[in-house]
Amino acid sequence: MSALVLIVDDSLTVRMNLADAFSEAGFEAMPCATAAEARDALARMSVDVLVLDVLLPDGDGIELLREVRLSPAGSRIVVLMLSSEAEVKDRVRAMRSGADEYVGKPYDVTYVVEKARELVRVRQLANDDGRSRILIVDDSVTFREELRAALEREGHTVLVATSGEEGLRVAARHRPNAIVVDGILPGIDGATVIRHVRLDAALRGTPCLLLTASDDLGAELRALDAGADAFVRKDDNLDVVIAKVAAVLRRAVTPKSEAVSVLGPRKILAVDDSPTYLQAIAGTLREEGYDVVLARSGEEALELLAVETVDCILLDLLMPGLGGKETCRRIKAAPIVRDVPLIMLTSLEERSAMLEGLAIGADDYIPKSSEFEVLKARVRAQIRRKQFEDQSRRVREELHLKEMEASQFRAAQELATTRAALIEELEYKNHELEAFSYSVSHDLRAPLRSIDGFSQILLTDHSDQLDAQGQDYLRRVRAASQRMAELIDDLLELSRVGRAELLLQRVDLSALAHNVIADVRRLDMGRTADFVVREGLVVDADRHLMRIVLENLLGNAWKFTSKIADARIEVGAMSLPNGNAYFIRDNGAGFSMPHANKLFQPFQRLHSVAEFPGTGIGLATTQRIISRHGGRVWAEGAVDHGATIFFALSRAAAVHP
Amino acid sequence: MTRDRLILLVEDNDDDVQLTLRAFEASHIVTRIIVARNGEEALDYLFATGAHAGRDPLATPELILLDLKLPRIDGLEVLRRIRGDARTRRLPVIVLTSSKEELDVARSYDLGANSFVHKSVDFSQFIRAAHELGTYWLVLNQPPPAAG
Numbered sequence: 001m002s003a004l005v006l007i008v009d010d011s012l013t014v015r016m017n018l019a020d021a022f023s024e025a026g027f028e029a030m031p032c033a034t035a036a037e038a039r040d041a042l043a044r045m046s047v048d049v050l051v052l053d054v055l056l057p058d059g060d061g062i063e064l065l066r067e068v069r070l071s072p073a074g075s076r077i078v079v080l081m082l083s084s085e086a087e088v089k090d091r092v093r094a095m096r097s098g099a100d101e102y103v104g105k106p107y108d109v110t111y112v113v114e115k116a117r118e119l120v121r122v123r124q125l126a127n128d129d130g131r132s133r134i135l136i137v138d139d140s141v142t143f144r145e146e147l148r149a150a151l152e153r154e155g156h157t158v159l160v161a162t163s164g165e166e167g168l169r170v171a172a173r174h175r176p177n178a179i180v181v182d183g184i185l186p187g188i189d190g191a192t193v194i195r196h197v198r199l200d201a202a203l204r205g206t207p208c209l210l211l212t213a214s215d216d217l218g219a220e221l222r223a224l225d226a227g228a229d230a231f232v233r234k235d236d237n238l239d240v241v242i243a244k245v246a247a248v249l250r251r252a253v254t255p256k257s258e259a260v261s262v263l264g265p266r267k268i269l270a271v272d273d274s275p276t277y278l279q280a281i282a283g284t285l286r287e288e289g290y291d292v293v294l295a296r297s298g299e300e301a302l303e304l305l306a307v308e309t310v311d312c313i314l315l316d317l318l319m320p321g322l323g324g325k326e327t328c329r330r331i332k333a334a335p336i337v338r339d340v341p342l343i344m345l346t347s348l349e350e351r352s353a354m355l356e357g358l359a360i361g362a363d364d365y366i367p368k369s370s371e372f373e374v375l376k377a378r379v380r381a382q383i384r385r386k387q388f389e390d391q392s393r394r395v396r397e398e399l400h401l402k403e404m405e406a407s408q409f410r411a412a413q414e415l416a417t418t419r420a421a422l423i424e425e426l427e428y429k430n431h432e433l434e435a436f437s438y439s440v441s442h443d444l445r446a447p448l449r450s451i452d453g454f455s456q457i458l459l460t461d462h463s464d465q466l467d468a469q470g471q472d473y474l475r476r477v478r479a480a481s482q483r484m485a486e487l488i489d490d491l492l493e494l495s496r497v498g499r500a501e502l503l504l505q506r507v508d509l510s511a512l513a514h515n516v517i518a519d520v521r522r523l524d525m526g527r528t529a530d531f532v533v534r535e536g537l538v539v540d541a542d543r544h545l546m547r548i549v550l551e552n553l554l555g556n557a558w559k560f561t562s563k564i565a566d567a568r569i570e571v572g573a574m575s576l577p578n579g580n581a582y583f584i585r586d587n588g589a590g591f592s593m594p595h596a597n598k599l600f601q602p603f604q605r606l607h608s609v610a611e612f613p614g615t616g617i618g619l620a621t622t623q624r625i626i627s628r629h630g631g632r633v634w635a636e637g638a639v640d641h642g643a644t645i646f647f648a649l650s651r652a653a654a655v656h657p
Numbered sequence: 658m659t660r661d662r663l664i665l666l667v668e669d670n671d672d673d674v675q676l677t678l679r680a681f682e683a684s685h686i687v688t689r690i691i692v693a694r695n696g697e698e699a700l701d702y703l704f705a706t707g708a709h710a711g712r713d714p715l716a717t718p719e720l721i722l723l724d725l726k727l728p729r730i731d732g733l734e735v736l737r738r739i740r741g742d743a744r745t746r747r748l749p750v751i752v753l754t755s756s757k758e759e760l761d762v763a764r765s766y767d768l769g770a771n772s773f774v775h776k777s778v779d780f781s782q783f784i785r786a787a788h789e790l791g792t793y794w795l796v797l798n799q800p801p802p803a804a805g
């Protein structure tokens with residue numbers, strides 16, 4: 001759908017002239033003579049471009065601009081202000097009110113249309129509608145049309161050009177999202193087209209795909225050398241081309257929306273206190289297709305430069321007020337503006353004046369008495385010089401960027417390789433550990449079973465051949481083999497909880513504790529103990545692992561209270577600054593605090609096996625489980641005054657009733 | 658009808674064979690235990706092939722006690738083949754192993770084991786287990802109808 005441009009000007013000539021030019025350029029033009037008409041149109045239609053005169057019969061164009069900018073859809077409308085040259089203040093006011101461009105009257109119609117198109121395109125980039133514009137540059141009709149049809153089927157908008165030169169012009173005007181260019185073209189070849197694209201600030205980010213003939217072996221190298229993002233052989237399936245286009249589009253960096261194409265329109269600021277001279281310069285330069293902004297003092301020039309970017313500055317040396325020299329000094333001291341070519345104009349044909357001008361930073365010097373032809377040539381030269389400078393700076397930046405990218409890429413690659421190697425090693429070790437645990441589980445128990453089994457058979461079937469001491473030895477053999485079986489089981493569990501995958505879910509800790517307590521009681525039905533469980537304790541944790549924790553802690557509490565008459569075991573919680581801590585408290589054998597840190601190391605026992613049976617692995621397993629939850633476990637106790645084991649699951653946020 | 662109460666024990670470890678025989682002997686339930694020392698032998702017995710060619714393949718044991726770690730054809734493969742053959746697919750198979758590995762338990766059930774029993778190191782416990790197994794599978798449990 002073509003863009004709708006609203007032309008608001010009270011002059012019929014201006015309206016008709018612009019409407020014709022815009023229509024010819026593919027826009028839909030709608031002329032309005034008054035602000036009221038414009039408001040009405042804006043309310044009814046979706047306007048893309050607004051060309052707005054500052055002075056309207058029924059109001060101020062800048063006021064209308066402000067209204068537009070405040071309306072919901074107004075921010076995406078491109079606004080070009082049109083006004084007669086005299087009012088520099090209007091120009092500044094318009095730019096500050098949100099105009100995208102300010103064109104002085106008399107205007108250059110081509111400039112207005114090109115500028116509007118440029119701004120619409122930049123705006124479209126900002127509001128990406130998801131459709132991509134692909135430019136195909138190829139002189140072969142057959143291939144071009146096949147590719148166009150295929151790309152359009154994919155939902156792309158397709159632009160075509162039959163030569164490199166045309167391709168660059170189309171690219172500058174329409175800013176495609178990707179360019180597919182044939183390597184061999186009648187004029188400049190494909191690689192050159194890509195090289196030009198890479199040198200243009202506005203286009204350099206555009207992904208380029210080079211098409212090559214299948215028998216051209218160096219093609220890939222040349223394509224990449226020229227800066228192509230990908231290359232495709234022409235005899236590849238079209239699907240391959242489509243896929244590569246999709247790939248480069250995905251990778252593409254959106255070009256800087258502010259960048260302006262080197263092939264786009266140019267703007268020149270002329271500063272002189274003589275209106276006559278200004279008008280003469282303006283006329284001459286407009287004939288050359290430049291847009292000319294006029295300022296009648298250094299102050300006005302600086303004010304304008306604060307809101308508008310220009311491509312070249314013509315500055316009179318002798319002016320009242322700020323004066324050419326001081327204006328030049330200030331321009332050359334400003335960060336971005338200082339790069340704009342500045343040509344000093346003076347009526348003094350003196351060597352000293354020229355030197356003075358150049359000394360304070362002017363890029364060139366022209367006596368006012370010179371022919372306008374000289375002036376035009378100098379302006380052209382300065383703009384071209386600036387362009388070359390920009391290009392070489394871009395090339396340098398690009399090289400620098402490429403080097404950085406390459407080193408970043410290498411670093412990332414090294415990191416990835418190292419990480420992959422580490423992961424591989426870790427996986428290998430884990431795998432080995434699993435295989436080890438598996439065979440421990442299977443093979444280490446079998447001989448123990450034989451030792452225990454045959455010892456018992458000896459005790460039952462052959463006890464008459466053994467004296468009391470012999471029988472006692474055999475019982476010790478049995479006890480030892482059973483203890484070793486326990487050790488194997490506990491070690492396997494310790495190793496398993498370290499490897500098991502965590503499955504976090506809401507776990508009712510109180511209910512789980514009741515469950516485990518029932519199991520623990522079954523170990524010795526004759527014993528009595530007072531179990532106190534705080535109800536409603538809920539945690540986010542792995543249920544299976546939390547069960548192992550409670551089995552270990554409650555099992556310990558049960559065990560270490562076995563010699564107490566009024567055993568009391570408590571499951572509870574307390575508040576900590578970062579959540580809850582849970583605890584299992586008993587009034588049993590306890591331990592001495594200086595040994596507290598030993599409790600959680602495997603095989604560390606504070607009691608003899610004869611006193612209290614056990615392997616010394618349970619608390620190590622508990623600690624491993626809690627730390628796998630990102631939490632912490634600690635103990636408090638005193639000899640003969642019981643023990644309390646606390647744990648906090650800081651990662652799994654504790655939920656209080 | 659009196660039951661044959663024949664058990665096929667598939668076990669390669671001679672100590673374990675002795676201990677298992679001894680444990681079942683103590684329970685006085687089992688009439689006869691046939692021992693296969695590896696997976697191949699077990700399958701030969703069940704399908705009356707190889708060394709057991711000529712045996713009536715329809716005379717199946719009432720219960721199979723199957724170790725997992727076996728030379729050549731392992732226990733899980735034996736189980737797969739038992740379940741894959743019409744003549745044996747209904748036979749009660751109890752996996753009897755030292756392993757407590759969850760993976761072994763899961764795989765055994767996946768392949769259609771009827772039960773998974775861990776062989777305790779404590780021989781007294783093992784004797785109790787043998788007694789309970791015998792009572793349940795050979796007395797209480799209704800065996801599957803003969804395969805036809």
